[in-house]
Amino acid sequence: MSTTQIDRLRELLEPLAGKRGMDLEDVRVTPAGRRRVLQVVVDTDQGVGLDACAELSREVSAVLDESDVMGGAPYVLEVTSPGAERPLTEPRHYRRSVGRLLRLRLREGGELTGRLLAFDDAGLDLEVPGEKGRKATARRVGLDDVASARIELEFSRRPAGDQSPKEA
Structure with missing residues (x-):
């Protein structure tokens, strides 16, 4: 599959996502037996629900039916939101992750x-958990110092806006 096809798909799909207030995060075409899977990944600041994915x-x-961008071979269309532990690659990803626990590779x-407390164009303000009963510490990390970042999945996540530790 050529980059040109992905570019054409992005050109075709970006306005559709945009008019619904969504960002087109990714477009992938992968082989799946005799078919291909076209995966369209979208997101918003509030997240994307199933109904919004179905409408899009x-x-x-x-x-796509009116266009020839997918050619004549059969394909399956999937419109989805990014996964919970997806990589953070754009400034909007960090902005949407304030309050979440992140794992950074420097x-x-x-x-x-650390927990992302704030984000600006220059970097991240994190609360790094203390080890062995020590208090959490604040740390500033410049965006240029981050090689990669991912959201860490939390099963007992703090409610939004609650920056205090849970009491027993």
């Missing part, structure tokens, strides 16, 4: 896990 999927399907080596 119907619209994308209609536009350019100078090493990893850092």
Whole structure:
């Protein structure tokens, strides 16, 4: 599959997502037996629900039927939101992750896990958990110092806006 096809798909699909207030995060075409899977990944600041994905999927399907961008071979269309532990690659990803626990791989080596308290164009303000009963510490990390970042899945996540530790 050529980059040109992905570019054409992005050009076709970005306006559809945009008019619904969504960001087109990714477009992938992968082989699946005799078919291909076209995966369209969208997101918003508030997240994307199933109904919004279904509505966009119907619209994308209609536009693709009118276009030749997918060629004549059969394909399956999937419109989805990013996964819970997806990589953070754009400033909007960090903005949407304030309050979440992140795992960073640093350019100078090493990893850092911390709760994202604030984000601006220059970097991240994190609360790094203390070890062995020590208090959490604040840490500023420049965006240029981050090699990669992911959201860490939490099963007992703090409610939004609650920055205090849970009491027993």
